[in-house]
Amino acid sequence: MTTPRLPGRLGEVQIDGGLPRREDLGLVFDELDYQLATQAYLWSLPLVSYAQWQHEHREVFGATNSDLVAYVSYRDRLGIITANATTPYIMTLIRLSETGPLVIEMPAGPVAGGVSDFWQREFGVMGEMGPDQGKGGKYLIVPPGQEPPTTDGYNVLHSTGVNLFFGFRTLDPDPDRSRALVAQVRIYPYEQRDNPPPTRVVSPDGKSWSGDQPRGLDYWVRLHDIYQSEVVDERDRFHLAMLRQLGIEVGQPFAPDERLTGILTQATEAGELMARANAFAKRFAGSRYWPDRQWDLAIVLDNPAQRGPHYDELLERASWFYEAVTFSTAMKSQTPGVGQAYLGSYTDQNGDWLDGGSSYTLHVPADVPAKLFWSATVYTADTRCLIDNEQQRGDRGSRDPDVVHNDDGSVDLWFGPTAPEGKESNWVQTIPGQHWFSYFRFYGPLQPYFDRTWKLGDITTN
Template sequence: MSDRTELAAEAYVYGYPLVFDLSMVQNALRNGFGALPPASFNAFAHSSRLATPAAHFVSVNNDTLYSIAQLDLSGGPLRLHVPDTAGAYYVLQFVDAWTNNFAYLGRRATGTGEGDWLIVPPGWAGRTPEDVRGVIDAPTAMVTIVGRNACAGPADIPRVQALQRQFTLTPLDGHRHRTGLPAPEPGVPGVLRFFEQLRVWMAGFPPAAADRAYQDRFQPLGLLEEGPSPYATAEPGIVRALAEGLKRGTERVEKASRPTPADDDRDPGAWQLDPHLFDYNLDWFGIGTHDSPEWRIADREASYLTRAVAARTALWGDHGYEAVSAHTFRDAEGQWLTGEHAYTLRFDRPPPVESFWSLTMYETPDYYLVDNPADRYSIGDRTPGLVHGEDGSLTVYIQRDRPEDPAGAANWLPAPAGAFRPLLRLYTPRQEVLDGTYRIPPIEPRRPR
């Protein structure tokens, strides 16, 4: 492998979150996704129904109604209004162009009362209105707000929709500004398009100083060149290096996103729970974040691969102290989970959370929700009609076909025909989840009698 090929692979891992994030921003603006309609910059798009398999978004949840806004702060600050949710769980998560979670508003972070907040672009030095509760400093001029309002099912949707209408964004100066994403140069060959996007968007949304120093290593690839694209008429040698580097970088991210041999050394069926998947933010700690070594990855360069994996498998996911997810690919006997078999998951006691929990089914390898005739994509403590044991335990039945017995049907989480990955979400987890004291029970294969 040439030096430029290896450098291109490193650039892919480093830049994948930026390119993937802004590509999703573009898609949201133009097409929306799932239950979310398209919306212009600096306006919320609200989902009117819980997510279904039509939402082709990695690991999308089925517990909340989303309210998502793509912010363009190049024209100046925005005033954000949040309603009083009367104690109901919600979170507004602020994500910069590099996928750093840099601020949170909501039940855990700031309570559920009504108020206004000011969102300001990098370097802003204006006057803050006296009537706002606080200032949210954005690391980049492009920001995604990921809002989640807890929804207990279809009957609860009208309540949530009434709240959604009260989340508003208003320019501080009263004028609408339209700048938008910098456009990569047309005419760049498809195999080099990723690097052209990375070149343009790195310049448009510079990261923290330490990351900018790391970016200097990519000068030989043309990623730091300004003006006309160097890739429109690139010489064959650099095209080969970039194409091969793209392939190698993609393989690294995909490999890191899958179970590793080390996972096979875990107890059979053990769940992989990583409260620190989103700890790659090392520089921006705003309202609602935890600024402590516990929530930072110590090795900055190692954090780039973690960040890429997080974008690949759970884009716009939040820090573990807001919500944590656990997943598994294997049953209690160490076998791969597949819809060819039936399983049970027995909770002796409810998972320890301050808010609520859910178990959601995803197919692999895309991690999309699984279509099924029951239209049930998740199950949890808010699912109506669950049947508990006399001792308070809860047994979830995981299989392709509806169980014949009433208790099994009530507690059924439908599975696909092929391989799958269930995901357990714990909203506002308690300390025993974060420190590993709590152990999630393994999924047991269900043998025919």
Template sequence: MSGGRGGRERDGTAALAAEAYVYGSPLVLALSAVEACLQEGFGVLAPTPFNSFAHAARPAVPADNVANAAVDTVDAIAQLDLSGGPVRLHVPDTGGAYYALQFVDAWSGTFAYVGRRATGTGEGDWLIVPPGWSGTVPDVVTGVIDAPTSVVSLVGRIACDGPDDMPRVRALQQELTLTHLGAHAHRTGLPAPDSDVPEALRFFERLRVWMADFPPAAADRAYQDRFQPLGLLEEGLSPYVSAGPGLLRALTQGLALGRARVAEACRYRDDAREGADTAPGAWEMNPHLFDHNLDHFGVGTISSPEWRIPDREASYLVRAVAARQALWGPHGYEAVCAHTRSDSRGRLLSGTHSYALRLGRPPPVEGFWSVTVYEVPGNHLVENPADRYAIGDRTPGVVHAADGSLTLYLSRQRPTDPGQAANWLPAPAGDFRAVMRLHTPEQAVLDGSYVIPAVERLDER
């Protein structure tokens, strides 16, 4: 137990360090992911230098061993460095097919979209410019995208109807290009933290270095001034190389407190699910998890109050939760994920039983929807003999009832009835969860007036 003035000061410094963790962890997580994309690769994507696309070779399969992998889109990711000047993005004509390119700044805030919902599916060229740029815009570009930071993550999702659709997707990948137009060479890596900083303080060192190189919006800069006593605003030599024992202890405690605060916020919705007002088997989704960007609304974004968190300081915790749970996830108006782990009576979903998902009307979307199942707790795809890992409105051969309703069957064993077999989504042997992805959801999804029916158990073994 700490005592006296020194103890109170350490406690105050630790509390401030916890605030700094909540505020800064999205920056550190996002730029650490940028580094991984440049140096090691990201998921199934190979390492790729700045201003070049990394493309997945196919939709995800179980062998990829990627948690929560989407199987009806093909990933395309590029890390942009605008320190040397603008970059031109060329997009091909997709002939009406869904795709989305999402622009995310270094602080994990999405500030622009290009794609079917945002800009249509025609061919075009977009000029992505760095903060404060005042050059001449070429006449040939479709539009300008102003980046809030000089490093931007460009996250692409191209709809794919399966292996037979990959030749079309590959053709689009070849036409999706980036061209560096700057007068100066772009960077080959991110600013490097001091390697002599001890491991216990490396989070704060990364935050210090990257916060200086990628300043946030003006309102956030005013907030981060409070972190001066932590050394986070120091320039030049790192204050953490030879930090005294008091500062080391306070920062270490603050790091643990901050992590615990974010972890507790992540658990909050799971705990709330246990409340009496939640129906058994209800599907969970949060279309407003990525509303933390309050300052930069570019091409394809919606800046109305509905899509902005009203309290700036509250937005920092939401941003930290979003970065931890689903880094680079899109706004709800672009796509949402709903998920459930239980049936209509609140029992956990398990491959030892058979289930039905009865959709009286299709989920209201302007893009497309699909359902995937993942084993838990790892949330990975599990190989099945049918080689089917998603089912939805683009799945060939699904059978609708005479009234237009659709019933999907989730089970380990293939149904013997031909109609049910056509609508079968194979489930793993053990516990699993079901995820419904809704691309460009309509308002009924976003405001909750459309309710996804609970999954029903068909047997009582």
């Protein structure tokens, strides 16, 4: 009987009478740990993403549980995975293990926000789409397993995690009124309600920072650190068994030996390669939006709970949270004129990766079905963040007054390392040696988007 050659480390194992040689057992266990680590990488992407962002908030910006961070300028947003380059972000990442029950006060006015756990599952909506309906109100966030100390005067939200993300946008286009609304948001522990600490609004202030998942052993350091306080969902107990085999365990230090360090480092490289293929070459049924175009639904998750009809959306979740952060019901709106819609293109019209050294055109037909505005944004494939070009501009859209329209109302956008003559206002600069991809966003998508009677052009090689 001939034993077939096995892949990876197992190809070096010699089989004797159906069993591996005793001296080859180390190769078998190395391969087992490697495969566990690659799967744990794909599973933990959303958790490590927020853990990294929380680390940067604290260590780079000096933000506390009671502070907000305002990402306003282009440079502020360079560390956010697939950030919108058009509107500001106001957000923070909080440890309920340090605060206990937490109060968030939302002002009256055009504000929309929400809270999610570190698996990026939304568990509460605030502002115009929340229970206060834009009239302002107090929200009491209760840690997992606890009862609210009171309900009087509060909208009570039961957190699904010990660590949480809170973010919101002001919808008022006037900058002064927008800043005034941000200044009225308050965050403080419930036990300090009689004398709450001030809520500061912190700026990144041009600091270099990164919100994408770290590489190498640092990925596992973040994962270990966050699980020292985070709850374990029932659905994740087998994955925690994998982590235990990899030296990551609640209440124990993370101190991998040389063998395990090498395996974990290789696994992050392989896991990220799998994550990129899973995100940039989507294999999900229905993800291609028009059969004859290269545009995909960027968000392939069905809902914020990440639940399918008889399974949890493991690879769908890995796809979105490798290339982006946060997900709410509004981001995958099915109601004309409400919420947003996101399409992603990772290739040109021929299915080739988009190359920063080449030139491309995107034809945007007239009457884009977006009630509020639309935008096309360029991201660097390596970091999934806004392109850090000399232009310091990563998008073009309907809110840009200098964008030139064709006589029929359509718009031609240009992407490449140099601007086509006379097209500078419609051009986004790309960087030779870097692959890139684009999101096309519809804010307030209208019926022609949903019924697909309006069709966006491909990103076409010039």
